[in-house]
Amino acid sequence: MAKHVTIRDISSALLRLGFKGPEARNGHIVFQHPATGTLVVLPKRGGNILAQARLAAVRLSIIGRNVATASEFDAALGASHARVA
Numbered sequence: 001m002a003k004h005v006t007i008r009d010i011s012s013a014l015l016r017l018g019f020k021g022p023e024a025r026n027g028h029i030v031f032q033h034p035a036t037g038t039l040v041v042l043p044k045r046g047g048n049i050l051a052q053a054r055l056a057a058v059r060l061s062i063i064g065r066n067v068a069t070a071s072e073f074d075a076a077l078g079a080s081h082a083r084v085a
Contacts, residue, residue, distance in 0.1 A: 005050045005077065007042055010058060013076040014040055017068050038065040 007029070011022060014031045021031035024044060031040045040058055042050070062073050 005055050007044075007048055007050055009077065010042065010050055010055065013073070013079070016076040016079065017062065017073070019067075033065075033067050036065050036067055038062065038067050 011029065011031070014021070017033070018035070019031040019033050019038075019040065022029040022042075023032075024030075025041075027044050029042045029044050031042075032038070038061065040061065042054075042058075059070070059073055062068050063070055068076070
């Protein structure tokens with residue numbers, strides 16, 4: 001995983017993985033994966049760096065719910081992160 005990941009980076013990665021959204025709810029950004037129903041909720045702060053614990057939780061949720069493999073998630077995040085950097 002990349003060291004510094006922004007909300008925009010993870011949002012782009014989620015869209016690459018087939019999530020729909022974003023939808024704003026109570027100061028948060030919500031993404032939903034249509035095939036699995038998996039929800040990812042992020043704080044609504046566009047360019048801020050995402051906490052490592054939250055990034056790890058999102059990654060584990062996506063892998064655990066069979067949305068993507070670890071390598072697919074890392075590739076989607078890497079493509080988003082490289083594009084922004």
